[in-house]
Amino acid sequence: MKLDSKVPAGPLAEKWDKHKFDLKLVNPSNKRKYHILVVGTGLAGASAAASLAELGYQVTTFNFQDSPRRAHSIAAQGGINAAKNYQNDGDSVYRLFYDTIKGGDYRGREANTYRLAQVSVNIIDQAVAQGVPFAREYGGYLANRSFGGAQVSRTFYARGQTGQQLLLGAYGALNRQIGLGNVNSLNRREILDVVLVDGKARGLIVKNLITGEMERYAGDAVLMCTGGYGNVYFLSTNAMNSNVTAAWRAHRRGAAFANPCYVQIHPTCIPVHGDYQSKLTLMSESLRNDGRVWVPRSQEMAEKLRSGQVKSKDIAEKDRYYYLEERYPSFGNLVPRDVASRNAKMVCDDGLSVIPDGEAVFLDFRDAIERLGKDVIESRYGNLFEMYQRITDEDPYSMPMKIFPAVHYTMGGLWVDYHLMTTIPGLYALGEANFSDHGANRLGASALMQGLADGYFVIPFTIGNYLADLGMKNKVTTDHEAFDKTEADVRAFNQRLLSVKGTRTVDDFHRELGKIIWNYCGMSRNKEGLEKAIGEIHKLREEFWKDVLVPGKEDEFNLELQKAWRVADYFELGETMVRDALQRNESCGCHLREEYQTEDNEAKRNDDDYAYVAAWEYKGEGQAPVMHKENLEFEFVELKTRSYK
Amino acid sequence: MAGKNLNLTLKIWRQNGPAAKGQMKEYKVSDISTEMSFLEMLDVLNERLVREGEDPIAFDHDCREGICGMCSLMINGLAHGPSRRTTTCQLHMRSFNDGDTIYIEPWRAKAFPVIKDLVVDRSAFDHIMHAGGYISVNTGNAQDANEMPISTQVADHAMDAAECIGCGACVASCKNASAMLFVSAKVAHLGHLPQGQPERMLRVQRMVRTMDEAGFGNCTNTGACEVQCPKGISIKNIAKMNADYLRASLISEVKG
Numbered sequence: 001m002k003l004d005s006k007v008p009a010g011p012l013a014e015k016w017d018k019h020k021f022d023l024k025l026v027n028p029s030n031k032r033k034y035h036i037l038v039v040g041t042g043l044a045g046a047s048a049a050a051s052l053a054e055l056g057y058q059v060t061t062f063n064f065q066d067s068p069r070r071a072h073s074i075a076a077q078g079g080i081n082a083a084k085n086y087q088n089d090g091d092s093v094y095r096l097f098y099d100t101i102k103g104g105d106y107r108g109r110e111a112n113t114y115r116l117a118q119v120s121v122n123i124i125d126q127a128v129a130q131g132v133p134f135a136r137e138y139g140g141y142l143a144n145r146s147f148g149g150a151q152v153s154r155t156f157y158a159r160g161q162t163g164q165q166l167l168l169g170a171y172g173a174l175n176r177q178i179g180l181g182n183v184n185s186l187n188r189r190e191i192l193d194v195v196l197v198d199g200k201a202r203g204l205i206v207k208n209l210i211t212g213e214m215e216r217y218a219g220d221a222v223l224m225c226t227g228g229y230g231n232v233y234f235l236s237t238n239a240m241n242s243n244v245t246a247a248w249r250a251h252r253r254g255a256a257f258a259n260p261c262y263v264q265i266h267p268t269c270i271p272v273h274g275d276y277q278s279k280l281t282l283m284s285e286s287l288r289n290d291g292r293v294w295v296p297r298s299q300e301m302a303e304k305l306r307s308g309q310v311k312s313k314d315i316a317e318k319d320r321y322y323y324l325e326e327r328y329p330s331f332g333n334l335v336p337r338d339v340a341s342r343n344a345k346m347v348c349d350d351g352l353s354v355i356p357d358g359e360a361v362f363l364d365f366r367d368a369i370e371r372l373g374k375d376v377i378e379s380r381y382g383n384l385f386e387m388y389q390r391i392t393d394e395d396p397y398s399m400p401m402k403i404f405p406a407v408h409y410t411m412g413g414l415w416v417d418y419h420l421m422t423t424i425p426g427l428y429a430l431g432e433a434n435f436s437d438h439g440a441n442r443l444g445a446s447a448l449m450q451g452l453a454d455g456y457f458v459i460p461f462t463i464g465n466y467l468a469d470l471g472m473k474n475k476v477t478t479d480h481e482a483f484d485k486t487e488a489d490v491r492a493f494n495q496r497l498l499s500v501k502g503t504r505t506v507d508d509f510h511r512e513l514g515k516i517i518w519n520y521c522g523m524s525r526n527k528e529g530l531e532k533a534i535g536e537i538h539k540l541r542e543e544f545w546k547d548v549l550v551p552g553k554e555d556e557f558n559l560e561l562q563k564a565w566r567v568a569d570y571f572e573l574g575e576t577m578v579r580d581a582l583q584r585n586e587s588c589g590c591h592l593r594e595e596y597q598t599e600d601n602e603a604k605r606n607d608d609d610y611a612y613v614a615a616w617e618y619k620g621e622g623q624a625p626v627m628h629k630e631n632l633e634f635e636f637v638e639l640k641t642r643s644y645k
Numbered sequence: 646m647a648g649k650n651l652n653l654t655l656k657i658w659r660q661n662g663p664a665a666k667g668q669m670k671e672y673k674v675s676d677i678s679t680e681m682s683f684l685e686m687l688d689v690l691n692e693r694l695v696r697e698g699e700d701p702i703a704f705d706h707d708c709r710e711g712i713c714g715m716c717s718l719m720i721n722g723l724a725h726g727p728s729r730r731t732t733t734c735q736l737h738m739r740s741f742n743d744g745d746t747i748y749i750e751p752w753r754a755k756a757f758p759v760i761k762d763l764v765v766d767r768s769a770f771d772h773i774m775h776a777g778g779y780i781s782v783n784t785g786n787a788q789d790a791n792e793m794p795i796s797t798q799v800a801d802h803a804m805d806a807a808e809c810i811g812c813g814a815c816v817a818s819c820k821n822a823s824a825m826l827f828v829s830a831k832v833a834h835l836g837h838l839p840q841g842q843p844e845r846m847l848r849v850q851r852m853v854r855t856m857d858e859a860g861f862g863n864c865t866n867t868g869a870c871e872v873q874c875p876k877g878i879s880i881k882n883i884a885k886m887n888a889d890y891l892r893a894s895l896i897s898e899v900k901g
């Protein structure tokens with residue numbers, strides 16, 4: 001497997017513009033002769049599909065919900081970054097690039113990250129033109145807030161529903177193209193395989209989730225915009241149905257999967273409350289603008305709090321340990337997510353948790369309410385406070401929120417080059433599904449930016465280069481034998497699941513698998529634990545294939561079968577994640593290996609040996625995957641120890 | 646926060662497919678923690694049904710955070726259940742009492758046919774959006790975002806309407822199964838903004854026409870939609886849309 005990043009030569013700031021000029025073009029009148037299959041209609045997929053259709057390509061979109069508008073992107077709360085420098089606080093494309101590379105602990109690709117920062121400004125313009133109602137100042141100009149890992153205010157937001165509004169903007173653009181007949185939008189469809197002809201991605205095997213029938217679609221290129229794989233942990237902040245299946249099946253067909261162990265654990269989520277729990281709920285990072293994070297300073301005080309002998313409001317200032325403010329005076333509560341999460345775990349490990357039978361720290365708005373008044377806090381975070389109260393039955397205006405880190409975002413994903421093409425020609429990956437521009441840790445408000453950058457402003461340029469070479473005459477139809485063969489494989493796989501007829505439910509296995517991965521490949525990892533995890537995953541997988549209970553048949557509406565094929569893929573993904581974490585003998589960003597940390601528990605990178613992207617090649621069921629390296633060359637930034645002190 | 650446990654009787658609509666005849670079926674569940682969400686309670690029941698070799702109950706859901714609009718359910722005759730401004734996925738079992746009987750049914754409307762059990766087909770909503778729920782601007786056409794200042798008041802009004810999650814509770818709550826609240830929310834969101842002006846008249850005409858074709862009923866101003874809307878979308882949007890629609894009709898008559 002060859003990994004050619006295709007990063008163009010030349011000065012960082014000129015690479016993209018020059019490259020755009022050098023790319024081959026498809027003549028406008030010929031574009032309609034190409035058919036592009038777009039999997040996923042979140043920010044990445046919807047923006048790509050709409051933009052490509054506007055250019056004249058024929059597009060078919062697929063998603064498993066009942067409408068494109070329901071993609072997981074809809075749940076993003078806090079905001080989207082852009083280097084507009086509207087606040088005149090010293091922001092620039094270079095600074096956004098720099099913050100992102102540094103925030104990712106120097107494990108991202110420079111050229112991609114710079115391009116992301118460059119096009120960020122166009123995204124805001126596009127969204128506003130579509131009618132996205134971003135927050136504004138009294139003068140009518142756009143408002144900004146701050147997010148972790150940055151010392152400038154560059155985050156645009158629409159109340160606590162930024163993802164919703166951006167997605168509805170992209171969905172609108174997509175709807176226009178559907179109305180014009182340029183996009184065929186197929187809902188309640190799940191992609192179960194990619195069809196390769198002469199080594200190129202030429203089609204999809206698709207499950208119609210309503211009828212259960214298998215469908216085939218042929219095209220000239222395929223875009224995977226299928227989101228992240230955080231649900232491998234069972235509990236995460238992702239939507240219940242987010243899954244890795246489409247990306248994983250592409251991986252099984254030859255697309256390298258990069259940096260699977262880079263998983264972001266978000267510091268501010270509502271803590272776990274019971275075994276029946278189905279998902280975790282995020283409280284936006286924006287809350288750290290005004291909320292102060294603390295735990296009791298001593299174990300005795302923490303114990304009194306947990307047993308109800310004292311209330312949080314009665315704990316004196318000197319007995320409160322504002323650990324982020326104390327340990328990181330210059331960034332305070334706004335340190336990046338990985339740092340905030342790790343510190344929350346550390347204080348809870350030290351016996352300072354604020355809840356009985358569980359782990360949590362306080363996020364306290366008392367001081368902000370005193371300083372700014374309840375009205376201001378309500379106008380900033382009203383809907384988040386409401387959501388918190390609805391779930392926990394506690395009023396965050398009068399008592400601090402209780403929060404704990406939870407799995408949130410996956411920096412790893414399908415390996416892509418500068419064109420966003422995977423190692424399968426004609427197969428692209430956009431948005432959270434690719435291994436992306438965030439290195440080993442993503443800064444807040446940068447996922448929305450990246451999804452839309454990929455879809456609106458990168459793929460429309462780069463795809464033409466591939467299609468121009470492919471040519472218009474080179475067509476494949478769904479009666480090609482490659483479709484027969486691939487569909488037969490998918491059917492056989494599902495048949496295997498259905499024929500086990502064991503005793504344990506799919507969820508039961510998923511929950512147990514999630515626990516293994518969370519315990520050994522979660523917020524902190526070590527060699528011994530990771531090695532143990534591989535054994536446990538193998539054992540559980542064997543049991544799964546012997547004892548899983550999947551009711552019903554293939555050709556019908558069958559939600560349990562759908563869960564089953566997803567969990568079957570998680571077993572393989574989980575193992576590759578663990579192997580990835582095991583080979584990376586350093587700590588970087590979200591990947592903390594306990595063996596590699598500084599005296600004050602900060603991540604210790606090893607740039608000499610590990611400044612590479614780990615891209616895994618699938619070698620067959622039950623076989624260990626093989627790792628390939630893309631060395632990261634840093635031409636423009638100097639690798640430093642990340643410090644937020 | 647400590648919870649109690651509930652024993653409940655559930656009466657749930659079971660229907661094997663769009664053409665099949667449906668019926669209410671009774672299930673008993675016990676030891677349901679009041680800290681659980683309503684859908685977690687159904688998860689627990691479904692795991693049991695799978696183990697017992699019964700077909701699990703099909704229902705739609707995804708984000709479980711009240712934002713994707715995927716979940717639905719008429720709970721004791723109310724769209725999204727008894728709590729105001731709350732989607733089914735955000736409803737918690739603490740809203741119920743030990744010994745309660747709970748009726749769970751799908752959205753019922755001609756334009757939303759049942760697919761299976763509690764899952765309905767809401768594609769009619771998408772079709773209305775295809776007809777005009779957007780501002781026509783190609784990628785790359787936009788000017789700098791701060792070129793056009795927009796007052797906070799206008800932005801707030803637009804945002805209030807834009808919060809609609811497209812769940813369909815308005816249709817399910819309306820005795821006429823009217824989609825006016827849903828359509829008007831989009832018309833008002835875009836109609837408030839300066840960017841939305843060029844297509845304002847065309848948009849309302851196209852969206853209303855598609856809405857009528859899809860088989861939704863008329864609005865008779867009973868206001869149930871607003872009461873049951875989990876996002877509190879105001880019925881004032883309907884008045885605004887009616888005004889726009891009237892104007893649009895007059896203009897096209899003059900032209901026409």
Ligand SMILES: Cc1cc2nc3c(=O)[nH]c(=O)nc-3n(C[C@H](O)[C@H](O)[C@H](O)COP(=O)(O)OP(=O)(O)OC[C@H]3O[C@@H](n4cnc5c(N)ncnc54)[C@H](O)[C@@H]3O)c2cc1C
Nearest residue numbers: 040041042043044064073078079191227431432445447448
């Ligand atoms: C609670 C929460 C809050 C967040 N807040 C922020 C924030 O404030 N700022 C920020 O920048 N980021 C935020 N993020 C991250 C961000 O929302 C996501 O990373 C981003 O939206 C992902 O977009 P996407 O288009 O790549 O994928 P998604 O939006 O996940 O879309 C995936 C699409 O793929 C489809 N799909 C997947 N698999 C298949 C398959 N097998 N077959 C067919 N279709 C398939 C789905 O139907 C869907 O349409 C948040 C994330 C969460 C969980």
Ligand code: FES
Nearest residue numbers: 707709714716734
């Ligand atoms: S599941 Fe998304 S709104 Fe209820």
